[in-house]
Amino acid sequence: MAGQAQFEELVRQLGAIGAVKRDLRRILPPDCPAGAAGVLSLLGRRGDMRMSGLAELLSLDMSVISRHVAHLAAHGWIERLPDPADKRSRILRLTPAGTNLLDELYRRATRLLAERLGDWSDDEIGRLIRLLKRLHADFGECRTAPDRHPAPLKPGA
Template identity: 70%
Template structure:
């Protein structure tokens, strides 16, 4: 297990990573903010789904999900159709125009990363992707399964009153 100082440095780097995310968001089309991109990506990855499932995958409230869905439906990037199993529910589906928009977002993101990482070797880029995937996997699917706090975390978060 790494020393505490290594984790503290990771916390600092995660904070600084916000600048990378902001720059990636700035290169998106004006009518496709990061929430829209997330919805398009999830529909592409997981296929047709109910709005409740989308909200779960986004880890946001249904009201936020509804706003994202309305925005995308207005642009005809997704369609909402009645759920055959429950007519009160809607099934969300990526449209061909939505697929084109998502392809454009990936093209822009890929181009930006290629520009910013042009002095990195292929091995370094591969290693970064591998480590990011491993980090994500270490956190598991925090949306659906509560994870118990580790003993080290419990020790650092205890107050004198709780010991």
């Protein structure tokens, strides 16, 4: 197992991912803020779902999800359909316009990564993909609220 110094460096390097995320936010269309794009992307990957499912997967308060959903629906990118299992609830679904926007967002992100990582070899990109997939699998998709003050790593742990 890696030592504390390696985990400390990993914490520093993961913090640098913020720069990547900022650049990815900069390429979003002006009428599609990052939070709404995140909801759109999750619906694209996971399919139709309730707002409560989005809130859980994104670890966001329902009021925040409601604002994102209202924005996306107002632009015609998602639709809110009655839930057959519970008529009081709504199922969220991408519209064709939402699917088109999501495709455009992926094209923009792909272009940005191709520009920034153009001097990386296929092997390096492949290794990064494999490691990020492993990291994602180890943390899981459903994010729980982290402890605000995690216990420090013990030397030799």
